[in-house]
Amino acid sequence: MASLHKKWLLPLCLFSLIAQAEPTPLRIGVSDTDAAPIAVLAEDGSTLSGGLARDLGALLADEMGMKPQFTLLARRRVEPSIESGKVDIICNANPDWYGNSARLSWSHEIYPLVERVLSLKSQPPLRQLDDLAGKRIGTIHGYHYPSLEYLWSGNRSERVTEARFDLLPKSLDKRLSDVAIVTELTYVWWARGHAQEAASFKIHPLVVSSQPTMCALSQRSPVKLDQLNRAIDRLHKSGRLKTLMSHYLWQE
Numbered sequence: 001m002a003s004l005h006k007k008w009l010l011p012l013c014l015f016s017l018i019a020q021a022e023p024t025p026l027r028i029g030v031s032d033t034d035a036a037p038i039a040v041l042a043e044d045g046s047t048l049s050g051g052l053a054r055d056l057g058a059l060l061a062d063e064m065g066m067k068p069q070f071t072l073l074a075r076r077r078v079e080p081s082i083e084s085g086k087v088d089i090i091c092n093a094n095p096d097w098y099g100n101s102a103r104l105s106w107s108h109e110i111y112p113l114v115e116r117v118l119s120l121k122s123q124p125p126l127r128q129l130d131d132l133a134g135k136r137i138g139t140i141h142g143y144h145y146p147s148l149e150y151l152w153s154g155n156r157s158e159r160v161t162e163a164r165f166d167l168l169p170k171s172l173d174k175r176l177s178d179v180a181i182v183t184e185l186t187y188v189w190w191a192r193g194h195a196q197e198a199a200s201f202k203i204h205p206l207v208v209s210s211q212p213t214m215c216a217l218s219q220r221s222p223v224k225l226d227q228l229n230r231a232i233d234r235l236h237k238s239g240r241l242k243t244l245m246s247h248y249l250w251q252e
Contacts, residue, residue: 026066028057029087033075037189037248038092048072052248056091059244063231085220093216105225107215108232111245115208118187118201119179120172126204136160138168138180145181147209169197181208185248
């Protein structure tokens with residue numbers, strides 16, 4: 001009986017050691033409304049197949065010795081999911097974008113979300129907001145552009161609204177608008193997949209807005225804010241984060 005007991009004991013011990021060695025999951029929420037390249041969805045739209053949110057989540061998990069576990073969330077479920085602890089973190093976030101931001105923890109900045117001006121190549125360089133006076137400015141429906149409101153409210157320019165980003169270049173090409181406000185991340189992604197069309201456009205020196213993005217951390221998560229911040233700081237210092245962002249952000 002003692003010999004039989006030892007035969008069973010060894011596999012149980014090995015199983016226990018393997019279980020202990022398995023990395024803790026880092027549960028990462030991603031909004032299904034985040035445009036590419038932040039969230040790249042599978043054809044059926046039900047799973048995350050790639051993009052910055054996935055790459056960044058994998059990098060953070062690796063830095064903390066954890067295993068990334070992604071959950072695709074409907075936009076209306078983003079705030080409740082992070083507050084309730086269904087997910088640990090949601091990145092590509094900013095406290096100004098969350099109604100429950102005071103009930104969450106916020107990490108150090110990861111990267112800036114920069115809006116620039118796009119036009120046909122024939123347009124002269126635009127360097128300040130007043131250079132947009134008298135122009136038809138292409139924008140996305142439902143988006144807010146606080147730095148440009150003074151132009152529209154004073155009837156110094158016209159706002160042209162499109163439903164999606166890919167309609168902004170088409171509007172410029174058809175001369176239905178003179179310039180368009182684009183996020184660098186989205187434009188670079190589009191330009192790489194539409195090189196022939198992108199050759200007709202240029203990005204101007206003018207920065208319309210620049211907002212820091214960070215990770216929202218659930219206060220119910222076993223991950224601590226200091227732990228997350230140290231990981232982000234190490235990624236900045238080592239250059240791993242810069243290397244990742246070089247694949248996505250505009251290169252001057």
